[in-house]
Amino acid sequence: xxxxxxxxxxxxxxxxxxxxxxxxRARAATRRRRRRNAVVVAAVLVVATVVVGFWPERPARLxxxxxxxxxxxxxxxxxxxxxxxxxxxxxxxxxxxxxDWANSIMNLPTxxxxxxxxxxxxxxxxxxxxxQYSIGEPVYGDFTGDGRDDAVVVVECHGDADVGGPESRxxxxxxxxxxxxxxxxxxxxYSGQEYVRPVVTIADEVITLELRYEGGPxxxxxxxxxxxxxxxxxxxxxxxxx
Amino acid sequence: xxTEFADFYAAHFPSLCKQLYAYTGDRGEAxxxxxxxxxxxxxxxxxxxGYDDPAAWVRTVAWRLAVSRWRRARRAFAFLAGQREExxxxxxxxxxxxxxxxxxxxxxxxxxxxxxxxxxxxxxxxIAASERVADxxxxxxxxxxxxxxxxQLGERTAR
Numbered sequence: 001x002x003x004x005x006x007x008x009x010x011x012x013x014x015x016x017x018x019x020x021x022x023x024x025r026a027r028a029a030t031r032r033r034r035r036r037n038a039v040v041v042a043a044v045l046v047v048a049t050v051v052v053g054f055w056p057e058r059p060a061r062l063x064x065x066x067x068x069x070x071x072x073x074x075x076x077x078x079x080x081x082x083x084x085x086x087x088x089x090x091x092x093x094x095x096x097x098x099x100d101w102a103n104s105i106m107n108l109p110t111x112x113x114x115x116x117x118x119x120x121x122x123x124x125x126x127x128x129x130x131x132q133y134s135i136g137e138p139v140y141g142d143f144t145g146d147g148r149d150d151a152v153v154v155v156e157c158h159g160d161a162d163v164g165g166p167e168s169r170x171x172x173x174x175x176x177x178x179x180x181x182x183x184x185x186x187x188x189x190y191s192g193q194e195y196v197r198p199v200v201t202i203a204d205e206v207i208t209l210e211l212r213y214e215g216g217p218x219x220x221x222x223x224x225x226x227x228x229x230x231x232x233x234x235x236x237x238x239x240x241x242x
Numbered sequence: 243x244x245t246e247f248a249d250f251y252a253a254h255f256p257s258l259c260k261q262l263y264a265y266t267g268d269r270g271e272a273x274x275x276x277x278x279x280x281x282x283x284x285x286x287x288x289x290x291x292g293y294d295d296p297a298a299w300v301r302t303v304a305w306r307l308a309v310s311r312w313r314r315a316r317r318a319f320a321f322l323a324g325q326r327e328e329x330x331x332x333x334x335x336x337x338x339x340x341x342x343x344x345x346x347x348x349x350x351x352x353x354x355x356x357x358x359x360x361x362x363x364x365x366x367x368x369i370a371a372s373e374r375v376a377d378x379x380x381x382x383x384x385x386x387x388x389x390x391x392x393x394q395l396g397e398r399t400a401r
Contacts, residue, residue, distance in 0.1 A: 002388075004341050004395060005360040008264065013256035015334045016263065018277050021251040025244070027281035 094140050094149035098181030101138050101153060106183055113169035113191030114157035130160040141202025144176060144186075144225050151175045151183060152200045152207055170194045172209060174230065189223045189230040206233070216240065247287055251280055254297045257361075262304055264357045267346040269334060279304035301362060305354075344394035352387035355380050 018024075102124035108117050119126045119133055126133040136154040143150050155171045172190040175183035190198060190209055199210040207230075211219040217237040223230045255276055262272035279300045283290060290296045334342075345353050351373065358364040359380075370380045 002360060004337070004391070005264075005356070008260055008338050008341055009257070009361050011260065011335060011338060015269070015331050016256040016259035016273070017331050018251070018255040018259065018273055018280070021244070021248040021280070021284075024251065024277055024280040025247070025284050027277070028284040031281070032285065 094177075096148050096177040096181065097138075097140065097151060099183060101135055104182075107185050108155060108171065109173050109175075109185040109188040111171045111173070111188035111191040113171040113188070113193070114155060115163075116157075119155075130163060131157055132159075133157045136197065139200045139202055141207075143174070143202055143205050143207050143223075144227075145205055148177065150177070150186070150202075152189075152202060154198055154200060156197060167193050168195060168197075170198055172198050172200060174207070174225075186225075187230045189232075190221065213240070243287065243291075246291065247284055250291075250296060254300065255280065258297070258301055258304055261301070261357050261361045262308055263334075264342055264345055264361055265305075265353055266308055267342050275304045275307050276300075278307055309350075340395065341391075344391050347394055348387050348390055352383045352390070355383040356387040356391070359384060 102121055105118070105120040108114065108119060110117065114131070114133065116126075116128050116131065116133070119128075121133070121135050124135050126135075134156045136156070138151045138153040140149045140151050142148060143152075152172060152174050155173060156168050157171070158166050158168045160166055170190070170192060171188050173188050174186040176186055178184045189207065194211060196212055196214070199212060201208045201210075205224060207223040209221045209223070211221075213219070217239050220234075220236045220238060221232055222234045224233050225231075258276045258279070259269075259272050262275050263269045266272050266275070282303055283296070283300045286299075290299045293299060345356065348356065354373070355369055358369050359366065366377050366380045366384070370377045373380065
């Protein structure tokens with residue numbers, strides 16, 4: 001039996017020739033090119049996702065907001081006493097904005113207060129143990145001077161003793177609207193540990209923050225956008241109203 | 243480096259092709275498998291050229307391709323689409339065709355053992371290790387395979 005196999009083994013090479021080494025090299029080059037193209041496409045998709053700032057699921061989460069009064073940035077906060085509300089003019093949700101902020105996935109502007117930049121809110125809350133986040137009602141108004149309403153929203157976060165304590169940190173974040181009615185993070189104009197939630201109003205392209213302390217004078221800060229960044233243009237204190 | 247690869251290709255393609263032909267029973271498929279293994283070998287050539295036996299690397303790749311179900315399905319698809327690269331070569335010897343036809347009747351593990359041992363000079367111990375069986379099992383496969391082949395070829399010769 002072995003002689004049959006030996007005979008095949010010793011058979012002339014001609015019937016068993018291949019397409020040649022050049023063809024093998026060409027096939028390897030084609031595969032390498034395809035793989036490189038696939039990597040490039042994947043990288044472009046990742047970059048596009050990062051640049052746009054939202055994952056593909058985001059449009060589904062952009063629900064039309066019910067027209068509500070944007071009276072202040074105050075939301076109920078069981079851990080802290082209510083901070084009252086501002087007295088802005090009555091406004092509906094602008095047409096440029098179609099986001100349900102309380103149920104959104106958003107990138108917060110870089111800030112020193114809350115450690116997570118990308119936060120998914122459900123019913124106004126988000127949890128990244130041990131961190132808890134809550135988002136307030138947005139305040140709309142044109143502070144960039146482009147004729148379109150922008151938005152300012154207050155995000156509160158707190159951790160536990162392992163991450164600096166359970167005290168609230170407040171981030172006042174400014175956004176412009178993107179073409180899909182969602183927020184483009186612009187800048188965090190204020191961030192810090194505060195037991196009161198800042199009350200925000202926008203008027204004459206000036207953003208006003210009021211820190212309404214219960215046991216002392218209120219602190220009022222005003223900010224203006226100069227086209228590139230937020231500038232704090234004044235800081236004043238006013239006695240707490242009786 | 244290209245010349246070195248071309249020499250390597252010329253020295254080993256036919257023998258690997260014979261082995262894969264004996265296993266698959268299809269010379270065109272064997273050529274395609276070995277060509278694919280060589281193309282992968284070229285992609286890793288700077289590394290495998292330093293091996294003691296680069297041909298063993300190519301042989302292993304070709305055999306893995308041959309037993310890969312996914313690969314088999316793709317080959318079938320490529321065949322249907324007429325994409326196979328088949329060089330114009332003379333037909334194999336009728337005696338070899340008969341041998342390969344007889345091999346095709348053996349169970350795959352018996353056939354693999356026969357081809358690797360008798361055509362590729364792979365020791366019994368190495369086949370046993372790659373198949374994850376005892377040496378004695380491989381010897382038994384070889385024995386049974388040879389017996390079955392003798393019967394097959396005897397019948398064919400007698401016709």
